[in-house]
Amino acid sequence: MTDFMAYHAITVVFGAILAVTILSDAADPKLLFGWIGAVLVANWLSLTVTNRLHERAGTGTWPLTLVTGDAAFRAALWVAMPVMTFQGADPLLKITLLGLVLCVAAAGLALAAVPSAAFAWVGICTGAMMWMLWRDPFSYPLTLNMLPVLFAAVMVFGLFRLGQLVLNQSRTNLRLAEQNRSVTQLIEEYEHRGGAWLWETDQHHRLSYVSPQIGMILGQASSTLVGQSFPAIFGGSLILSSTLQKLAVFDKLEFEVATKNGARWMSVSGTPRLSRMGNFEGFRGIGLDITEHKLSNDRLVNLAKIDSLTGLPNRTHIRQLFEEGLAQAEKGFGQCGMLFLDLDGFKPINDTYGHSKGDALLKAVAGRLVNAVAGYGQVGRIGGDEFAVVLPNIDGRKAMEILAQRLIDVVSETYLIDQSQLDVGCSIGGAMGPSDGRTVEELLKRSDLALYHAKSDGRGIYRHFDLDLQKKIDHRLDMERALREALAEDQFELHYQPIVSAQKPQVVGFEALIRWDHPTRGRMSPAEFIPVAEEVGLIADIGAWVLRRACADAAAWPSHISVSVNVSPLQLLSSAFPNLVGDALAKGRLSPNRLELEVTESIFLTDGDGALKILKQLQMQGIRIALDDFGTGYSSLGYLNKAIFNKLKIDRSFVREAGIKKEAVLIVQAIVALASSFNMTITAEGVETADELKLMRDLGCHQIQGYIYSKPMPFQKTFELFEKKDTRSAIAS
Template sequence: MSLSFFHRHWAAWREETRVFSDPDSASAELRARHLAGITRLTPVLMVANLFNALGLLVAVRASVSATAWLLWLGLLLLMVGLALRGWLRHRRQPVLRASPRAIRHATLHALLLACVWTVPVVGWLGSLTPIQQLMVAVTTTGMMAAGGFALSSVPQAGLAWTLALGTGAVLGVVRLGGTVAWVLAGMLLGYVLVIAVAVRSAARQSALRLRSEREAERQSQMVGLLLRDFEEHSADVLWEVDRQGRFTHVSAKLSALFGDNLDMSALGLFEVLAARSPGGAEAEGLRKLRQALNADKPFRDVLLTVEVGGVPRWWSITAKPLVEDSGRTVGWRGVISDVTQQRLAHQRLTYQAYFDSLTGLANRDQLRNRLVQVIDACANTPRRCALLCLDLDNFKAINDSLGHSVGDGVLKLVAQRLQSVMRRADLVARLGGDEFAVLLDDVRSDDEVDQLARRLLQVLNAPGEIQGRSVMVGASMGVALIPDHGQSIDDVMGNADLALYAAKEAGRGRFETFATWLGERSRRLVTIEAELRQALARGELSLHWQPKVDIATWQMRGVEALLRWNHPELGAISPGEFVPVAEKSGLIGDMGAWVLKEACRVARDQLPDLLVSVNVSPLQLMREDFLADVEAAFAETGLSPSRIEMEITESVFMDDAATALRNLHALKRLGVQIALDDFGTGYSAFQYLRRFPFDTLKIDRAFVRELLTHHDARAIVRTIVALANTLGMRTVAEGVEEPAQLEVLRQAGCSEIQGFLAARPLPLERLLALMSNWNEDNRPEPGAMPETQTVSLDMLTPMPDSSRIVR
């Protein structure tokens, strides 16, 4: 019974390992896959060997002679090096087939490496302390189990490793002597047998898995071949011709494909195709088909353009030669597939890839491709071109007020107008949104470009009618000359954009040609943005303070906190330059929060009797966390909100008046005072003065500057003061520089002034010094004024006190 059991298992083992010795190709592929399972694990296994060796040496080095452990370590390093060298070689050149010799080499390496690991347990175990013996025992049994399972994809190697290391462990234990040693040896033998059986089982599973994978790949290849063959023979119509090109069989389907009015039995393939080809026998598709047939090789997808029933269609022809046993081609057999729908779909995709679907103009991709050609042509010949970038000035307002359908109509109208003016060689493109571009090819002079730009603006700025509505379009334009203003696509388009921005800043409805200083300004703005991100952290920002003085008593009533930036390399940078950059880059929130906290801190500690004004950007006011920043500043500094006045400009109501009013009312509920800055210069609307109770109206310096020269400026100032008095608001005149201006404002009834006449913006130390030396008796005298101005001043009678509303 037992002999039969072992015989049966031995036969099964021989059958399972036959693949490792058979010379056939299939076995060679499977051997390579088995070896790959070990190869992938080689680096991990070798690192584990080194790690265990180092740990073992640290534990037993004191009890083993240096010569012994150095010799053992050298042998181990040699075996590890050989394994890693083989791994590197196979990693660079993957093995697809492996011989039985490769299996034997892997088995031999596993056996030798196991023998090296038997040295500590056989040679050293008797001379070690109990704890060191435990270290050797644990390491040996762990290596035996782990190595056996790791090498199980090549069962010979796994068993060689397990049996060699197990035999060494048994011998080492037996050498210790005693009953316990023999018991341990017996247990180790049982353990080795269990590992050997497990290795064999794992090897069987690995072999089954690899065979399944190989069979799946073989089937996949077969399916691929069948699918390709099916694809070659599944076209719409089969055809077959002899060596001379005459049809050997004409099916009803083939006849219907070409049309019933052709006698295909009397004609050859080329005659029939030429009769249906718009280009006749010399058509490009027929020429390629003739070349393919003359080559006597199979071919695929030769495309022909034909007409059937007066309708253009596209056919794809695929064929193989019919060959005799002698190798001579006696004819052709193939298929004709109608690919009209695919061709039309391809044309639609191509159109969408290079044309704008709304206007029919070229799109950005086509413009860039054309620019490449133009730039290359200008580089090789004395030729000049120009790129004009256009942007509609009031398109957003049209979209918002009249709807997107009218906006689309405007875009189509602009496209038509641009095409009506351009030459045939020029390219008109829509870049997206309300952005357009015109590429002028081969211009003779800068004057020609300027004249065409003016003509374009004249045409575009004319009113148009969209869906029964009269619409004013308007556009701004930037011009870049090629190659003067760039020799790459990005340079040319970027410089045209810079010129466009300059045109918008100069007032819109005009064009600007790129100049070097625009590029320098752009680079400076990029530098400012990059440096501004670090300015707060580096402590480069500071506040200067400009007093507000009561006109009647000449006492200092408040100060305005003005942000300043002194860069270590760029020097002092104007707020008019870096604040727009901060708004555009999203830094205005952090900057505004810092300004508010710093102003609150200074107001609390060093300006206890003054109202401190802080400017708030429209973008800052619209931020969701703006109110949280304000509340945090008051909570952190402990300052009463009534000590802070926030100045806003009229433009804050343009984009989102509802949000602006909501945030301003929230500030008002906190106790913050609100001033409307630059009143009367931009978007003033009396409805906002009714809907929000401002505390202060600040008269813009533009009116103050003309008080002594223009009577209408004096009338406007008087009106603003009267309006503020009626609504119970204070008035502050900005930019007061002359005593005569002060006198005009006093007679008009203005409350306070702010300007160089009182004091320039000062650092905090100088402001404190000015406050300590401030004397109300130093009020400047009006000075001599022209008689015509004096007469006008007599008419500036302030509103009676009874007309003021005290809130």
């Protein structure tokens, strides 16, 4: 169509040039040049619009009204000059003008694909000739007067029929060719993939076609499957059979199949095939072997509830068990107790003998706790060297004290780890509901206060929550006052730990880590004062300070270097937080894409939807979002497919375990596969050895962070890393 339109426009413009040449002595030059300019512009616009319509509609239906109107306008514009100059011309010029108009009318042949446009063109040109002959004082023979009309009638009729046939046939051919090409490509794609397969049944649900892949999965030749009942080849799957009986479209129907090579999981989708009369003729659809996906998902779900080192319930799972036990107690089924246990002397052992023996010791402690608690409750590990015990239906405070002392005695016995005798103690704090509190949060805090009291009273003892623990609250108040002074007197500072590309040792960013040198207490651990700041409501002010300082510092780095800032759940859930981030970026003159906010899975514990909304707002500003310490706490699997995370950070515990346990390697592989499916960058944290570095690279991690490259460093020292291309040599120097 576009080629014919171009030919038509060229013909019309050429005819206009001839008209100007012929009328150069018979008409005003300004009028002639204005007319030919209008003809040129009109035809240029017509070609431009036609090309755009072709790109948008392809071989589909053209807007006939627009094309027809365009033809009519250009025809009227073209014949305007011959009509205006005809009467004053000499006889030879009149004959020439009539012939020229007749030739231009014949150019309507190029519009045959749009019959209405061709009719409009020829009709206007013919009408112009009739008008010229009728208005001329000279009397022409009737045959000359009728000749344009006969010419136009024959031409329009022929063009209309020819145009319809050509256009319809072209559309049909193109449509069929495109459909055949698409279908062929799709079939080849599915036939050559190992997981996806095609299937088709007749009206009795017997297979009329099935891809060879399903035969390989089931351990049978695909030719032997044709003619069999579709559900029967999967062991008579009831869910598939009942779905097929509905004779309706179904999508991603999942079921388990027993094969010669073990159980497999299938996902099947299908669409009914109907005859022209609307009668059901069978199904056709696709299937997929989703076994590996299922296994990976099961591992991740288990990972979200189980501590990878000890195999005990993790913090999240313990909390769930406590909630269930407390709910039963509220109904009148006794008391539900919670014990918090913290190992005394574990850190020196871990620092002296290394993480390997430290982990072995933790597993040995877990085993003793499980044996000692037995049927009284459930033991869990809540992180580091801290454990918890949920005691549903505990028979009062005295029973808790007896059990706690037994646990202290058992844990304190000497351990033999790799021919080394190791000794640790145990401090325990406890509370029970509903007598000591009626909510989970309240009882967890009071158990924690009791544990702190036990450690303060000399360790190796049990303390149950009571009002004397107000001293703990007083201590928190002292810490609150010290934190307010630290904010007012600018006692905080930021250190930065490099984040390095896994492919080549070059810094791609830094994680900002807060440090506090108290005037009298010395260096304060963030683990000590950040929880207090969250509890007393200062975390927002501290977080705002960290954001402002990190953005200002990062602006001084090269433009490709980003900065990561940890965000507390309490800080994130503030409605003003997105504005606070925007203000920090503006004042620091830092591009949003250079800021990365790190959140942990705990953000989804209280208000998951609210956290999701705020994270999306931040992401719309261009800020990157990272999920830190994945798998160590709350299961955020349901939120990974919300497209809110740009990065997933693998916790140090998995990095360390992957170097010594095959199961841990599989877990890391599952995490990497899951993150990759969502196009997330993967960072391995806490990498300390060359072996761990190589393993994380081989498993597909994109970035590395840890002591293998550098400890956190003051801001000024970060510039040394930009002076050398090799990050290791820069740090070593």
